Amino acid sequence: MTTPAAPVPVRARGWCRDLLMGMRFAAGGGREGWTRTALTAVGVALGVAVLLIGASVPTLMNAWHGREKARENLGQLHEPPRGDTTVRYASADTVFHGERIRGRLVRPDGAHPPVPPGMDRLPGPGEMRVSPALKELLAEPGSALLRQRLPYKVTGVIGDAGLQGPAELTYVAGGTTLRPPDAYRIDHFGRSWTPRPLTPQGTLLVIMTCVALLTPVTVFIGTSARFGNDQRERRLAALRLLGSDIATTRRVAAGEALFGSALGLAGGTALFLAARQTAGAITLWDINVFPADIRPGPLPAALIAVLVPAVSVLVTLFAQRGVTVDPLGVVRRRPAPRRRLWWRLLPPVLGAALLVPLLRRQGWDDTAANTTELAVGSMLLLLGVTALLPWLVEAVVCRLHGGPVPWQLAIRRLQLAGGAATRAVSGITVAVAGAIAIHMLFTGMQFGFAEAYARSGALPRLGYTAQADSWRQTERALSAVRATPGVTDARGVIEATADTLPGSDSFPNLAIGSCAELRRVAALDSCRDGDVFVAQGRDTKTVRPGGALDLNPAFSPEDRATPQPWTIPADARQVRLRHTGQGPDDHRYDVLATPSTVDVRRLGMGDMALRVGFDRSVPDAVERIRTALALVTPAVYESSAVDNPHDRAYSGVRNGLFAAATVTLLLIGAGLIISTVEQLHERRRILSSLHAFGVRRSAMSWSVLWQTAVPVLLGLALAVGCGLLLGALLLRMIHAEVRVDWPVVAGMTGIGGGVILFVTALSLPPLWRMMRPEGLRTE
Amino acid sequence: MTPEGSLLAASDLHKAYGATPALDGAEFSIHPGEVVAVLGPSGSGKSTLLHCLAGIIRPDRGTVRYGDRDLTAMSDAERSALRRSDFGFVFQFGQLVPELTCLENVALPLRLNGARRKEAERQAREWLERLEVEDVHTQRPGEVSGGQGQRVAVARALATRPRVVFADEPTGALDSLNGERVMTLLTDAARETRAAVVLVTHETRVAAYSDREITVRDGKVKDLLAGLR
């Protein structure tokens, strides 16, 4: 009895008792009870782990960007004067077997140069510091060409502070020949720098990923909380029968749900910590980080810890509202009231209403309002799938009748008690719809790039540019390349941009090269060193024989460039270019000059430009060319399509989506198995009597198959429809061509079909066991 | 030992569940149109005898002959086919498929025998009428009373016009009046179709609907009247 004097502690004690009783139910209950609790825990754990990883993304990106900023000198407008604390600094990036290697060359001007993070001092001439990953790569037997390309002595390893991630390939070497055109002078590392904002497409992708991850996780946690609900309901109904009131029963149910989700929360945290350890081995979108970088913010972490158990308790209470009110659970035996369509249509319609106006706007504007509209709209559209599915299943199943006996049994079962299966399937539906939408958005965005890469990658050709030093250097590079096995042809000139004198808006292009090289550019009837040619069809007012050019043009008013005037000789002949300058690998030149006519050092913007053709059938031809060139000039930029990064990114995303979809589907499949087996258990007697009647095992097996297949197939159809719709809307939003990656859609559907078979296969042994005549025995 | 003219006969049946013998040399025979009550205390092996006779389980030893066929020598699939075509079953409870309507439940064995849905349901409807439960044909088993449900079950057992009906405590879950009605309808219909009925019961009042009774005690069968013949 509650005495008025001490109501609060008594009530609190009662609460604790009820919650504890629920927890005991969840923990006890034999093998089956444990299986159910474990399944709920696994489901919640997966959800929690995903949420924690999601919550870590901001800190991760901050750490990643932070280390990048700290080790570079970005955004320097003017070189500092040479001094004791300055260093000459140049990029010498290269690619080895498709792996990008970040290279930096340094050459201190004095005794106290700045040192980037991760190193105690700068490497001396001919020495280099490498990242651990690069050290490993260099040590591999297949890396001989790379070792040749980086002919520096490894004197140490760059510490974590100087790396973006543990898998990053990078080196800092002491350059011996760094001269002004190759390198610029800096006096410190780590200039503050405002990063470029994400592109609209990128923003859209990030928002959609968050939505598509969060929605299924929410649905999934909800579904997990309802695993094995039937038996729990019976237990609670029994409690009600024994005389516990509604509130007590609810608390017991809450305790039960709390136990599973608390286990899940702990498991999820453990999973997150374990997954974090593997972070170093994973590179996504070229981002690779240290485990310590993956750290959820305190507020999101706290929210997860509180909201996840709360959600699972709420879902459980909601699911059991019928039972907690009715002790005998009689309500549940009647066919459920017809599901109404109108409110189920509200979320998707609202979602579409939010998304459609975004289409009309010109391009994607990254404003807070737009972002919210997009996120909420997509979320509503995806959640709408969950709300629509039960109605759809019911509407379809109600119209189905006739057909063979197994089909009839399955359909009738779904008509009467399809709720559990349908709820489980909703999880699949949201996950698949989200995955399809993200994938469409991703491929749509990538398609343009991918196509260009595919086109240019079809040509076995590499392009190189480096700061031009002298024609001799260019010739050295050309002969080094030509001597490399696998090279079919190579040509090169020094390209420069000049200005007319007096200045105008047109910046004529110069090509400087030997007669042999110039003949590859234009049709020359005769040529000797000292000749200059003017390309036909150019503006003869500005670029004409006898005209004056400035070889060191100022491109903006702030440029303090000293004019370097040069006159086109009056006897320059007009020639016809071999290429019109429209092709993918040709430059349009206005003036062709032989080396003795122009002093290369006077050029403000002079690049050695090489085009190298190679034979794909010669192994490692590309790596040999890179190595040969790097030995002539390490700071060389390669433009090629031989290592298509988009292919890798694309397959990475596709594999990730497939893996995530498979895990989700498998887990939901496990839930389906539990409810199927539970239901079979309940129907042991019926199954035995059907067996007595001579019903074949195969007939019953088919009925189990249909019972799973119908909701899953309907769910997948809805998911594909919804995913394609959302994907199409998103692509229109960024004005990309709407295209469907059917193999992926087919893949997702295939996984769904696999789940059906998986559930059916695992349900068959219990089904056959239940069909044994033992079920008929009454005594 | 196959008595002359018998429809179903078993001799020397042995069946053990683990170490516990359920049948220990049981004999049985039944003629067309005959109603035989199987009596005996709980755990005496009544249900096991019924399951053996119906070919639901295979005895460890002994033979069950149906006409000129040996049930114990048949495969599971053959026995299942035989049960579908020639046997009917009524159990104590929990035998109707809860998702199907009463009409569909009765039509189920007909459809398993290959009848078309329309035809099966037309016949099923006739049987429901005969068992005076025509008005519940659209309802599901959960929505009808125990007596009505059991009549639906009897209709289902008889719908295929079986040669033998196996009834295991068919009135066990019913009150006396409903039990009596179910027994009357069952035996009337069985007599009319010349079906033999194997009636397992522990109530003598129900056994009184039989033509003859046997008693199972410790897995052995006593057929007093057969002995007197």
Place this chain on the structure above:
Amino acid sequence: MSIGHTLLGLLESGPRHGYDLKRAFDEHFGHDRPLHYGQVYSTMSRLLKNGLVEVDGVEAGAGPERKRYAITDAGVTDVGQWLSRPEKPEPYLQSTLYTKVVLALMTGRDAAELLDTQRAEHLRLMRGLTERKRQGDLADQLICDHALFHLEADLRWLELTAARLDGLAQTVHK
């Protein structure tokens, strides 16, 4: 069975001649033993003497006396009291079956054998009753039910006894 109360009950629906009373009694209750007319006459005189019935009139004519009897208020009260009074339960302790089983036990005979034989006999009778019930009207059904339940009760008692004796025999022979 109290014949007096039965006849009184029959009179409650309206006055009857003595011969009518006998016919109605036989029809409803006298399946096994039809009532002698003399019994009706003697019972009626006793009831008249006690003031439970009165003579409603005498029909002149040939044949036996044709008195019409009617129930008095005291008679109606008496019938009501009789119906509401429980019958003294008739224990079977003194029945023959009990005697037989106890004797079988005492003489070391097989009680189960006795039971099976007795059950067969009971069942034979019960089959007859069931068949009669199937063909008969409501009155038949009621009376047959009564008999069937009694017979069944006998058998159940016998079965329980047999089970008890089995247990006893096992403990004795151990």
